[in-house]
Amino acid sequence: MNRRSFIKRSLFTLAAAGAAPSLFGRTALAAGGNGKILVVYHLFGGNDVLNTLITTDADKRRLYESYRPDIFIPAADTIDLKATGMSLGMHPSLKPLVDDLWNNGQLALVSQVGYPNHNRSHFLSTAIWNTGDPNRPSKSGWLGRFIDEQNDPYCATNLGNTLPRALRGVHATGLSIGSVARYGFGHGAWEKKLPEEVRRQIARQRSGTAEEVRRAMDHMLRSVKEVRGAMAKQYAPSTTFPLNRYGAQFADIARLIKYDFPSQVYYAAGGGYDTHGKQGGKTGRHADLLSQLAGALAAFRKEMIAQGKWNDVLVMIFSEFGRRVKQNASAGTDHGKGGLLFFAGGAVKGGIYGEEPELDESSFDHGDLPVKIDFRNAYAAAAGFIGANPADLVGSGFNPLPVI
Secondary structure, three states: OOHHHHHHHHHHHHHHHHHHOOOOOOOOOOOOOOEEEEEEEEEOOOOOOOOEEEEEEHHHHHHHHOOOOOOOOOOHHOOOOOOOOOOEEEEEHHHHHHOHHHHHOOEEEEEEEEOOOOOOHHHHHHHHHHHHHOOOOOOHHHHHHHHHHHOHHHHHEEEEEOHHHHHHHOEEEEEEOHHHHHHHOOHHHHHHHHHHHHHHOOOOOOOHHHHHHHHHHHHHHHHHHHHHEEEEEEOOOOOOOEEEOOHHHHHHHHHHHOOOOOOOEEEEEEEOOOOOOOOOOOHHHHHHHHHHHHHHHHHHHHHHHHHHHHHHHEEEOOOOOOOOOOOOOOOOOOOOOOEEEEEEOOOOOOOOOOOOOOOOOOOOOEEOOOOOOOHHHHHHHHHHOOOOOOHHOOOOOOOOOOOO
């Protein structure tokens, strides 16, 4: 097989596997990392902050209940966080996070987080969070820039069928795994169809573009084998993961970590947080979502502790915006601004970062909680954890939040 035929056939195979964009301009050789792992989870739709992190101050509660007569969380059901200098509690559905993480100093809550001139569009706001740049939301992803630096598209993995912009770099993109159980080239079809001659050519070192293609093909085949190997091994987690989307995603991430898959970043998302109607309070739609999240994250923590890796893992959970302060006519909440971000991990300095929300109307930003903390300060902390230069990923001038 000549050089041109090798490149053409290999590019066709890579394109069919969804990996061709990772070839151009860079090789696909892993540069290695610092052994730390970042797990990013997107609560898509706009999580309601005021029913997640809830005031326990008597005067503020009167305002809170008057704004939300059908969906407020009763004081008796709110879990008081007893945070120094703060009068805040959590939704009762988040009890596993309070018991297992908050009470062990391993949960940090970043209040009223967002970006300047906040936009209430799901898609534009998500693009801004994904790129880390409010001014140029169409550019490469903030973690895509990390992938470019590592020269390795397999250093970041998305658990889902659609690769988020966050993992799209200029020269490389991350990997998407819809399911560990079904991962491969067309669920195995491409591996069977790959001609033996191409396999032999992949083992032969070349130069220039042909060498880049060869290395990318070789790395892809090895990565497929690694994921398949992790699936083939008998995996018995130390705890039971919930039988829902969150549980399945966190279980897949835990499995890949256990078998040393070469990713430093894992990304996943779950929807349902666009609660315009029938949101519910102590029970209902929003309560169910928070319960599922809490159960999965608590199980993930137990599994990471059992693996001896909890201190080396940082979980960051965000939503593209919060909800408006007052409920709407449909017993729900509409798109707002200032949101809530979670950090969890064995190395996290637990606590509440930011200001306790004020609930008098004079403090609102056109009916919303205002943004008090720029999300890029949170990203800077996450970038530093995995050994990246925060300025390279989110720009200069953003001091990492001291959550680590």
